[in-house]
Amino acid sequence: MKNNFKLKKNIFYNKKVLITGHTGFKGSWLSLWMHKLGAKVIGISKDIPTKPSHFLSIGLNKFIKNKIIDIQNKKQLSNIIKKSKPDFIFHLAAQAIVKKSYEDPIDTWKTNLVGTINLLDSLRNINKKLIVVLITSDKVYKNLETTIGYKEDDLLGGVDPYGASKSATEIAINSYIKSYFNSNKNLVQICVARAGNVIGGGDWSYNRLVPDCMRAWLNNKSVIIRNPNSTRPWQHVLEVLNGYIQLAIKLKKDNKLHGQTFNFGPLNKNYKVSQILKEMKKKWPQINWNVRNKVKFFENNLLNLNSNKSLKKLKWKCKLNFSETIFLTADWYKNFQTYKKSKNKILKKSVDQISYYEKLI
Numbered sequence: 001m002k003n004n005f006k007l008k009k010n011i012f013y014n015k016k017v018l019i020t021g022h023t024g025f026k027g028s029w030l031s032l033w034m035h036k037l038g039a040k041v042i043g044i045s046k047d048i049p050t051k052p053s054h055f056l057s058i059g060l061n062k063f064i065k066n067k068i069i070d071i072q073n074k075k076q077l078s079n080i081i082k083k084s085k086p087d088f089i090f091h092l093a094a095q096a097i098v099k100k101s102y103e104d105p106i107d108t109w110k111t112n113l114v115g116t117i118n119l120l121d122s123l124r125n126i127n128k129k130l131i132v133v134l135i136t137s138d139k140v141y142k143n144l145e146t147t148i149g150y151k152e153d154d155l156l157g158g159v160d161p162y163g164a165s166k167s168a169t170e171i172a173i174n175s176y177i178k179s180y181f182n183s184n185k186n187l188v189q190i191c192v193a194r195a196g197n198v199i200g201g202g203d204w205s206y207n208r209l210v211p212d213c214m215r216a217w218l219n220n221k222s223v224i225i226r227n228p229n230s231t232r233p234w235q236h237v238l239e240v241l242n243g244y245i246q247l248a249i250k251l252k253k254d255n256k257l258h259g260q261t262f263n264f265g266p267l268n269k270n271y272k273v274s275q276i277l278k279e280m281k282k283k284w285p286q287i288n289w290n291v292r293n294k295v296k297f298f299e300n301n302l303l304n305l306n307s308n309k310s311l312k313k314l315k316w317k318c319k320l321n322f323s324e325t326i327f328l329t330a331d332w333y334k335n336f337q338t339y340k341k342s343k344n345k346i347l348k349k350s351v352d353q354i355s356y357y358e359k360l361i
């Protein structure tokens with residue numbers, strides 16, 4: 001693939017970047033972006049979680065190293081890290097779906113909490129400088145249903161099994177940092193990144209708004225919406241990934257960031273599910289939806305993130321407004337609908353969207 005992004009000037013060029021969860025929604029975009037930056041990407045995932053998937057539809061398996069293992073298996077995970085000797089790790093592998101966390105809490109806890117502990121424990125004997133960005137979620141906060149945005153040092157206390165497992169993961173991360181990665185000779189620099197609901201092309205997960213809509217609309221069906229007034233800090237996947245990337249860059253330059261946590265929230269206010277649907281309809285007039293208010297499990301209605309720290313310390317902020325976010329998302333799926341048999345055309349759209357975004361930052 002032709003690489004046209006400040007090729008030799010970026011700190012990822014020719015570096016080994018290990019990405020867990022590389023077959024998932026965010027992980028596949030991050031792997032593509034890192035590959036575009038000239039990094040040698042090693043991906044770790046237990047499976048390809050959806051069909052179709054962004055990962056396979058752009059042929060990512062052909063141009064990065066893929067390791068299919070379960071991060072619950074410490075030995076396999078440690079071996080890959082030991083052999084690959086990465087310069088950077090982005091840890092995204094997780095059981096990331098709230099509804100699934102109710103159906104299978106044990107697997108959710110094991111993957112999210114024990115999987116992250118397995119990763120941290122595998123780093124204890126690392127003898128080269130390593131930058132680690134661990135991805136959790138806005139759902140780690142104790143939700144007070146307030147409109148004031150949560151700051152990094154606010155109370156943790158996720159309620160549903162997914163949120164709770166991610167809160168517990170953060171306590172474990174903090175414990176590992178304080179217990180094993182806090183000496184003067186420490187080579188492993190770790191930060192935590194929290195973001196909210198991410199949208200963008202290529203997400204095919206079940207029980208998420210945009211993929212559920214896309215599955216229905218690409219088959220000319222109406223979609224069932226369970227909570228049209230629910231608001232979320234929606235933002236485009238590239239905004240959040242840029243946050244993770246900026247965090248890794250700054251952490252490499254400044255070890256005072258080691259052990260810190262950063263929020264990456266959207267530019268403006270939160271938007272309702274119904275506003276997303278109406279914005280989509282502007283670009284895709286034939287789409288339709290029906291509301292069925294039966295919520296079968298507990299889900300928080302309100303969650304805002306305060307991202308002032310990321311703005312101040314990382315100079316990170318969102319670049320896309322609401323309508324651009326929806327436009328990029330709808331544009332990707334429309335391209336997929338037209339060219340679903342052509343990996344090159346789908347890859348080109350994803351690369352073009354990254355290039356477009358790179359020009360904004």
Ligand SMILES: NC(=O)c1ccc[n+]([C@@H]2O[C@H](COP(=O)([O-])OP(=O)(O)OC[C@H]3O[C@@H](n4cnc5c(N)ncnc54)[C@H](O)[C@@H]3O)[C@@H](O)[C@H]2O)c1
Nearest residue numbers: 021023024025026045046047070071093094096137197198
């Ligand atoms: N998508 C969002 O809106 C959102 C919001 C907040 C936080 N997050 C967090 O961002 C990260 C990525 O989310 P996503 O939406 O790309 O998730 P996803 O569900 O699309 O992908 C999950 C990835 O993790 C891998 N995985 C799952 N269990 C595993 C295991 N036991 N061993 C190895 N690999 C395993 C899957 O194979 C897949 O590659 C997660 O940590 C998630 O909690 C996502």
